[in-house]
Structure formats: structure tokens, C-alpha cells
Amino acid sequence: MLKLSQPNVSADAIERVAEVLRSGHLVHGPESDAFERELAEYLGCRDVVLVSSGTAALHLALMSLDIGPGDAVLLPDFTFPATANAVMLVGARPVIVDVEAQTYNISVDALRAAVKGWSGPEALKAVIPVHEFGCPLAMARIQSIAAEYGLSIVEDAACALGATVDGMKAGAIGTIGCFSFHPRKTLTTGEGGALATGDASLAQRLRRLRSHGMERTPAGLTFTEVSSNYRLTQFQAVLGQSQLPHLDDWIARRRELANRYSRVLSTMRDAGRLALPLSVPGHSWQTFMVVLSDAIERASVVAALRERGIEAGPGAQSLSSIGLYGEASPTPIIGQMLAKQGLALPLYETLSDADVDRVCAALDEVVR
Numbered sequence: 001m002l003k004l005s006q007p008n009v010s011a012d013a014i015e016r017v018a019e020v021l022r023s024g025h026l027v028h029g030p031e032s033d034a035f036e037r038e039l040a041e042y043l044g045c046r047d048v049v050l051v052s053s054g055t056a057a058l059h060l061a062l063m064s065l066d067i068g069p070g071d072a073v074l075l076p077d078f079t080f081p082a083t084a085n086a087v088m089l090v091g092a093r094p095v096i097v098d099v100e101a102q103t104y105n106i107s108v109d110a111l112r113a114a115v116k117g118w119s120g121p122e123a124l125k126a127v128i129p130v131h132e133f134g135c136p137l138a139m140a141r142i143q144s145i146a147a148e149y150g151l152s153i154v155e156d157a158a159c160a161l162g163a164t165v166d167g168m169k170a171g172a173i174g175t176i177g178c179f180s181f182h183p184r185k186t187l188t189t190g191e192g193g194a195l196a197t198g199d200a201s202l203a204q205r206l207r208r209l210r211s212h213g214m215e216r217t218p219a220g221l222t223f224t225e226v227s228s229n230y231r232l233t234q235f236q237a238v239l240g241q242s243q244l245p246h247l248d249d250w251i252a253r254r255r256e257l258a259n260r261y262s263r264v265l266s267t268m269r270d271a272g273r274l275a276l277p278l279s280v281p282g283h284s285w286q287t288f289m290v291v292l293s294d295a296i297e298r299a300s301v302v303a304a305l306r307e308r309g310i311e312a313g314p315g316a317q318s319l320s321s322i323g324l325y326g327e328a329s330p331t332p333i334i335g336q337m338l339a340k341q342g343l344a345l346p347l348y349e350t351l352s353d354a355d356v357d358r359v360c361a362a363l364d365e366v367v368r
């Protein structure tokens with residue numbers, strides 16, 4: 001079976017994890033601090049704070065910005081529901097904005113219109129742009145809207161570790177960036193995540209919020225605010241640490257494979273059977289998703305590919321179609337279409353060219 005994704009855990013990484021397990025020091029420790037520094041250096045930002053998941057990162061980002069009841073947060077329709085769940089968990093209102101058909105990222109025009117036309121009782125406090133599937137969103141226009149209207153920017157770079165835009169790393173541009181190390185992402189610690197920020201006082205607050213709102217002072221432990229436990233274990237940290245030096249090579253290989261998919265599938269695109277994602281420079285290709293034409297029923301394509309030993313499936317969800325996050329106005333037509341017709345295909349750095357060709361041939365056969 002060709003899986004959608006395949007974690008890349010080397011013998012060396014397993015040995016590092018075993019060493020930590022043998023040491024008995026299982027929770028946050030010196031190796032965790034080292035991984036935070038290495039990630040900060042990689043991202044080119046001041047501070048990185050490791051947490052237990054990408055969702056935990058989003059939740060803490062909003063908490064650290066004091067976003068809560070009476071506030072509203074803008075986000076794209078097409079994403080993983082964690083983006084909206086974090087907003088709901090702090091008691092704020094998600095404001096759903098449509099996305100673009102070729103990058104799958106938030107439409108900056110629709111975002112501007114939503115901000116300009118906002119008349120809800122809540123105060124708009126932040127925007128969560130998602131670098132969907134590792135496609136780097138051009139942040140300059142988001143930053144100018146945010147500056148004009150006084151919004152914080154929480155980048156959901158859960159899929160986008162290593163993606164670059166304008167010479168910067170996705171997730172290291174906004175007020176706070178959030179990353180996930182779930183096995184579906186390119187670098188994995190099992191469960192896991194991280195926050196990136198250039199603001200030292202936010203970083204200090206995030207560290208406190210990660211661990212019960214607790215701070216160590218010379219006088220002992222003090223508990224300064226209510227929070228939960230969102231720490232990552234040290235054996236997970238070394239698992240991530242051992243992958244980081246390989247990340248850029250893995251992304252380069254993913255780019256080759258994505259380009260190969262696009263080249264081979266261009267015949268099907270020209271025949272009107274599917275649309276291809278835009279190959280934006282700096283894309284980290286966490287997922288390669290095509291969009292099937294309206295006439296094709298995705299569920300039967302997924303089933304037929306499965307019979308041929310190939311795993312495929314929906315790429316992400318449409319928040320407005322789920323029913324838990326309130327109404328979206330105007331209706332996010334593109335987000336809903338992508339959630340219905342999007343088809344994610346196997347993509348990971350150890351996939352071979354021949355595997356890609358096999359997936360393309362099977363897809364061609366199945367949709368005819």
C-alpha cells in the first residue's frame with residue numbers, strides 16, 4: 001500500500017530516543033531546550049516554545065494574546081478544524097473567510113472585505129492565516145491589513161515547517177507562528193508542536209502557559225495564571241531534533257516529486273478532469289492535493305485507488321460546512337468546493353519517481 005505519508009525515523013533517531021528513555025529524564029529537559037534553540041535558529045526567530053501538539057500551540061497563542069469572549073478572529077474556510085477549535089476554546093468567535101482556488105490559502109481580497117465590512121458585536125482582534133499544505137502565503141499584504149486594523153497575526157504553519165516566503169520562514173513572520181509535529185507533517189515527534197515568536201515577553205508568557213501558568217523564581221514556584229499542561233516530552237524532542245538537519249533535503253525531494261506529479265498530471269488537467277495546485281516558490285509540499293472536476297465523485301476515486309494499493313483522501317475540511325463554527329457570510333464557495341473535490345495523493349521524501357508515475361497512471365485509469 002502506498003500511504004499518503006510516511007514518517008522518516010532513522011536508526012540514529014531511535015537510538016537518541018532510547019538514550020533519553022534510559023536516562024530517566026523523560027519530561028522537558030536540556031535536550032528540549034537545545035531543540036528549541038536549534039528550531040529558533042532554523043526559523044530565524046528569537047524564541048521557540050515546544051508544546052504537545054499543533055492544536056496546543058494555536059490555543060496557547062490565542063491565550064497569550066488575551067483573546068477571549070467578546071473577541072473575533074479571522075481564519076480561512078479551508079483548513080484542519082484545529083484552527084477554528086482553538087478560537088472556540090478561548091471563547092472567541094471565528095470569522096470564516098474564503099480561500100483561493102490554486103494555492104488553497106486565504107484570499108487576501110476576501111480577508112480585506114471581511115475586515116472592512118465587519119459589523120459584529122465582537123471586536124476583531126487577530127487573523128490566523130494558514131500556510132495550507134506548506135504553501136507559503138505572501139504575508140506582506142496580511143501584515144498591512146493587520147497593521148491598518150490593529151490585528152495580531154497568528155500564523156498556522158502547522159503544515160509549513162521549512163516553507164519560505166520573501167526570504168523568511170513561514171511561521172516566523174507574524175506575531176506568533178504555530179507548528180505541528182504530527183506524523184502527517186514533514187518532521188514528526190508523534191504528537192507535538194511548537195510556537196515561534198520574536199517577542200520576548202510573549203515567549204516568557206507562552207512558557208508559563210505551557211506549564212500550569214507556573215514560574216520558577218528564587219523564592220520558589222509561583223502560579224500566576226490559570227492554564228493547562230501542554231509540555232512535550234524530552235524523548236519526543238530528541239526525535240524531532242534528529243530530523244531537523246535533514247529537513248531541507250527532504251523538502252527539496254518533495255519539491256521534485258510535486259513537480260513530477262504536476263508534469264505527469266498536466267494531460268489530465270488539459271482534458272478538464274482535474275486542477276493542479278500552484279507551484280509557489282518556497283512551498284514545502286507537506287501535501288500534494290489535486291481538485292477533481294465536478295463530474296467526478298471523489299469517494300469512488302478513493303475506493304478505486306485503494307483497490308490498486310494507493311491511499312488517497314480529502315485534503316482538508318471546510319469550516320463553514322461543519323456546522324460547529326457559525327455561519328460564514330458570504331458563503332466560502334471555493335473552500336467548500338476544495339473540501340468536496342480535493343484529493344490528496346501520496347507524498348513523502350522516500351517516495352520514488354516510479355511510485356509517482358504509478359499513482360498518476362492509476363488516477364488516469366480510475367477517472368476515465
Ligand SMILES: *Cc1c(COP(=O)(O)O)cnc(C)c1O
Binds near residue numbers: 053130
Ligand atoms: C495538523 C494541523 C493542525 C493541528 O496539529 P496537531 O499537531 O495535529 O494538533 C492545525 N492546523 C493545520 C493547518 C494542520 O494541518
